[in-house]
Amino acid sequence: MDSVPDWLSPSAITDIALLLHDAKPAARLHVGNRGTELRRWARRLGLFTSLDADGYAAISRSPAIARKVIDLDRRPGRHTLALGSVLGYPACCSRAAARVGDEGIDRWHQAVSARRFHGHFRAIDPGGYIEGASRISHVPCSHRCKPSLALATRPERC
Template sequence: MTGRIPSWLPPSAVTDIDLLMLGLKPAARLYVGERGREIRGWARVQGLFCSADRDGYAVLSRSGATARRVLDVDRRPGRHAVALGRMLGYPECCTRAAAKVGDEGIDAMCDAVAARRFRGKFKGIDPGAYRAGRALLSHVPCSHNCGASAKLAMRRSEC
């Protein structure tokens, strides 16, 4: 599936788009820079809807209304991590954890979780491989032993 993803997208987009195409998440939010027109054309060919903004972000979804709503929520001023996490299909516990640290703290949260040891069924939720496009999840798990994230990762690995 990832062979069809435009090469100019960051490697992390592979994870987001794979999860979307497999029906494991309702929408994917990507940074596309000034290539909003290109991603819209690519999405149309894939049977997806795309909404893009002037700040270089795009949302892909199988529903045009969902793509527009996610982008609208993302652009809203103020804290919107809970609403955005729910719309992107992240587990509730992980959404609440991200909301506690805010947009500005998610990278530090990711580093802290990734520094932990992932054992057994939780090996698949290590967020360290996301930037390289080799992760099973597109969100930062709330902990190194998040059951909801492990369940999603197992569903992804079965596809």
């Protein structure tokens, strides 16, 4: 496997690893003006890329899903729930994200990351996501979210 391009944010490591291990259907990344480079890299892995004019990209094993992510993201109005669903986040977590909206997710991520995760649920602590050291790429709806735990502890299939 080609390594993740070093110009991507560290959080992209988590998103791409989950995508490659079939734990999520798509990943949304900020690539700035490097969309062509991402597209070439993704094609070598059998992935499809869709880009927008603001420097965001969606990658997926399906070209239709990659396009759908970008189309949803560009849609005016509230689309957090629909976007969470197409990115493969648990429904409970997508609903919780929709309650805070796109504009509140970063603050919500900080608040959830400050909580203590115990036992097996340490696997869903989103605190390491920014550094690329998380097992999930979404903010769990609670520190005891079982669907998030199932994603975080799934067997790797790559």
